[in-house]
Amino acid sequence: MKKIFILDTNVLLHDPNALFAFDDNEVIIPAAVLQEIDSKKRLADEIGRNARRVSRFLDGLRSDGKLHDGVTLESGGMLKVELNHKSFQKLQDTFGELNNDNLILAVALNYHLEEKDKADPRPVVLVSKDTLVRVKADVLGIRSEDYLSDHLVPSDSEFYSGCVTLQVHPSVIDEFYSFRKLSVSSLNLRTPLNPNEFVILRDELGTTKSALLKVDRDGKKLEPLYLSNDSVWGIGARNAQQRMALELLLNDDIPLVTLTGKAGTGKTLLTLAAGLLKTEDEHKYKKLLIARPVVPMGKDIGYLPGEKDEKLRPWMQPIYDNLEYLFDTKKAGDIDKILAGMGSIQVEALTYIRGRSIPGQFIIIDEAQNLSRHEVKTIVSRVGEGSKIVLLGDPAQIDHPYLDASSNGLTHVVERFKDQAISGHITLEKGERSSLAQLAADLL
Incomplete structure (x- = not known):
């Protein structure tokens, strides 16, 4: 049965293509949504860009007919800008305040009540990424859903x-240690392994016998990890996942690496150590470029005084903290002198690397979970010949208003590239910052 989908503003600001994501059903855009999109179109960020895209899509559809009467989409559905179901009277007793959220709810309620009186009523669904709007819709008896078409994984x-x-027979582990390789097909797995995926073999009989392996680029063989337990710029792996991370970070044949994990698992520190080794010691790359998005946690602190470097310092301070630890600086300001003297380490906000072509560099993008799919595409597509890019972040800690654990750019890259030979991923699980930090990450 065909349905009526009423879209909230945040859905379109999150994904302008949502206009065309509902197959042959009817898509309703309340007039209040157009007003909100109009108020965002001058913004210079991702939200403003999406507002302008929605505006262009709607303007293009005008050639197919009048939007308030409804225009037919290529999918067979219909898109309509709603002007006739905006009466606030039925909603006023429940939610008295006349704001845009309630105006959108009023459209959904009026459609819902109108369809109920028909002999063959169509389901009315309000689609919103705002949790409270969905709760309000439920109170009113209206079906509501989150916008999930951009989610690559359901949970x-x-x-x-x-x-x-x-869990394998001990003879399989013995075979690996004897020949230093193992065929993936010999494991008779139901689910295929991805290139550069790590495998821990454990004895199914319950002994302590085990082995740590990595799938080769072709996904056909299991190989030993080539990295020894030696430290990298004074940093050594403290657990199995950190050792896997260093294996990916130091492998020049893997130009795209993604690391996820809770706070304190060592993502940034390990990556910086690997980057310094590759640029300063091995000279594999000309420069170490470190960047992170400028997204505040909590209330924005507003404008900052000074030149560009002074303005960026508070946002980039977590990077400098790790560099101070690696360089073992004793006094405040020492790290700035070291970086100025070296000249091959650049700390930037992501705002300043968009539009660039970056060849021959070791690129680190910290807090990548705060990037949208479009932003992460823009950044990864900047990577030039001979460069390596590492995306770091914790999908459970997102400060962006229109992203969640399943729809952010970092998760998108992990899922899209997991079966590609040029990429590798590992999720760090154990916190190594301190026992307090690990407990806080688990309990809070």
Whole structure:
């Protein structure tokens, strides 16, 4: 049965293509949504860009007919800008305040009541990324849903971790240690392994016998990890996942690496150490470029005084903290002198690397979970010949208003590239910052 989908503003500001994502059903755009989109179109960020895209889409559809009467989409559905169901009278007793959210709810309620009186009523669904709008809709008896068409995985538990543990007969482990390789087909797995995925073999009989392996680029063989337990710029792996991370970071044949994990698992520190080794010691790359999005946690602190570097320092301070630890600086300001003297390490906000072509560099993008799919595409597509890019972040800690654990750019890259030979991923699980930090990450 065909349905009526009423779209909230945040859905279109999150994904302008949502206009065309509902197959042969009817899509309703309340007039209040157009007003909100109009108020965002001058913004210079991702929200403003999406507002302008929605405006262009709607303007293009005008050639197919009048939007208030409804125009037919290529999918067979219909899109309509609603002007006739905006009466606030039925909603006023429940939610008295006349704001845009309630005006959108009023359209949904009026459609819902109108369809109920028909012999063959169509389901009316309000689609919103605002949790409270969906709660209000439920109070009014209106069906509501989150916009999930851009989610690559349905739940956090199904995110690709980059590592799998297999229970095998001890003879399989013995075979690996004897020949230093193992065929993937010999494991008779139901689910295929991805290139550069890590595998932990454990004895199914319950002994302590185990092995740590990595799938080769072709996805056909299991190989030993080539990285020894030696430290990298004074940093050594403290657990199995950190060792896997260093294996990916130091492998020049893997130009795209993604690391996820809770706060304190060592994502940034390990990546910086690997980057310094590759640029300063091995000279594999000309420059180490470190960037992170300028997205505040909580209330924005507003304008900052000074030149560009002074303005960016508070946002980039987590990077400098890790660099101070790696360089073992003793006094305040020492790290700035070191970086100025070296000249090969650049700390930037992501705002300043868009539009660039970046060849021959080791690129680190921290807090990548705050990037949208479009932004992460823009950044990764900037990577030039001979460069390596590492995306870091915790999908459970997102400060962007229109992103969640399943729809952010970092998760998108992990899921899209997991079966590609040029990429590798690992989820760091154990916190190593301190026992307090690990407990806070688990309990809070």
